[in-house]
Amino acid sequence: MNDDEKSVTPEPESDESGSQRPTSLIDRLKKGLSPFIAKGKKDLRAAKDYKRTQVWKSVFRHKLDETPRNRALAVLTNVFLHLQPAKVNRDAIRFGFTWGMGGITLYLFIVLTITGVFLMFYYHPTKGQAYLDIMYLHNDVPFGGLLRNMHRWGAHLMIITVWLHMFRVFLTGSYKTPREFNWSIGVILLVLTLLLSFTGYLLPDDQLGFWAVTVGTNMARATPLLGHEGPFGSLLGMTAYNDVRFALLGGSIVDANALLRAYIWHCIAIPLILAVFLTVHFWRVRKDGSISGPAPVMLESEMKFPRK
């Protein structure tokens, strides 16, 4: 502070003395700028202590010193992290108990969303064009092949991790009270994951996808009551042009409409529905008392049955 004031103070004296020397332009400029320079120096000093600035404080709502309080706040005041509690069971962090498959599934869903959005920039859900887009993407777009491969293998990996997640939840009995409802939500998420993968299968519009979806949707013909080849279907007036398969494909064969429908289900409808169920799933994990264990073992002699 003192240094600044010294450099500024001589200026007014020379002005008041009324000397004949005309004030040079440089001096006048110096004089005019000096308050701003002083402010700038002040700002620079403040920048060294940036954590006390208004901007910093408005973004980060607590200090970062390593205190228990701040460790809790780091999770609680962050929109992405507040999904998790401030503290967890010491044993629950061990890989052995959780296998981490639920978290990996979420991570893969995020990876798939990001790569999927990039893929959408290069893809037209149009018969004829779709296949060419994939060729173009794979051979000409920079990193296009990597993008498509990551999307494909990520999707396969996600199905495996969902199955393993369910397997772990079953083996640890984590679906038992009070987590029954969340298990059911989980089963719906499993269905949506499979449907996401299945609708994506058709999009390259190649022989593999075409016949896989043909085989898959042919089963819908046989739906009881609602399919034209299913039990009692024809009695209810079902034909190839009004049954449930027709509704799925937008036609009686896997063609342009089916491609468009698969695209919209794959990119918009199912991800949105899945996001809703995902939210409920995570919310219930917290509300049902976080991760189920590892809980202390219970003995047969202590068994209590809940009241109905």
Added chain:
Amino acid sequence: MDWGQLWEIVSAPDNVPIVAMLFLVPFFTWYGFRQALANDRLIERLSKDPELAKTHHRKVEPYREGWSQKLYVWPHLLRVEFLAAIIVTVILMIWSITLNAPLEEPANPNLTMNPAKAPWYFLGLQEMLVYFDPWIAGVVMPTFILLGLIIIPYVDTNPLGNGYYTFRQRKFAILTFLFGFFVLWLSMVFIGTFIRGPGWMWFWPGQTWDHHRLVFEVNRDLNEIFGIVNQPWVGLFGAAAVGLYFVVFGWLTHKLFVWNDFNRKIFQQMTLVQYLTLQTFLLVMWALPVKIILRLVFRIKYVMVTPWFNI
């Protein structure tokens, strides 16, 4: 032994996840059961020694006096999650750089793929088509599988084993799940991927896929064995056969369910609705292996034949 054929199937890009599962599933099964058996030993020790049960911390995880039971998510859990995300990314990157996603010829409705296979995770359903008509294999069974999974927590009234690995305390539930997951789902996926060749015929691994192979199978319906050929007797006979299956297997399932004292205690706590729901889903589940054996061993196609549908 046709190694080329075997390699062609195993290395098909879309079959890689199943090859991966051949290693992942046994590993995690072993991993889970190792902990289950460790817990079971602890449970046995504690139930023999009530004094120890009062003071023991009741986990197999290491434990020291003075350790805080809870840890801060930041940094302890977030560090693990961050590491996991990096590892998954690296695996996915390497996989994506080394192996290209499949892209075949443009779709051509006039050129049928043989075999035309569903995506690998649905091959279990496609394999079921061998044993059931499409309305069962493609619609009824998937519905029952999903509903069956959803109702598990509501029919499993055993309060033990909540939140820890154990086998001893949940034998019936775990064995049923393993049977459904391994035998009825995963093995069917493996058969659909590795065994089924052109014309959906059975080719052992390493056997050349012969597109001109003919198999002369004489399949018959159950009623034909008994010399019943005219409706409505065929339908009535079939209904009786299905009814008999439900009675006999319902009885067997019940015997299995109340096998020991502990299970009888669980059974006493169940409501009638819970028990009947459990029975229904188990009976539909057993129907698959029963039908597989009828088909593969006894060459029986349908058990029940009616003018509208066949089972």
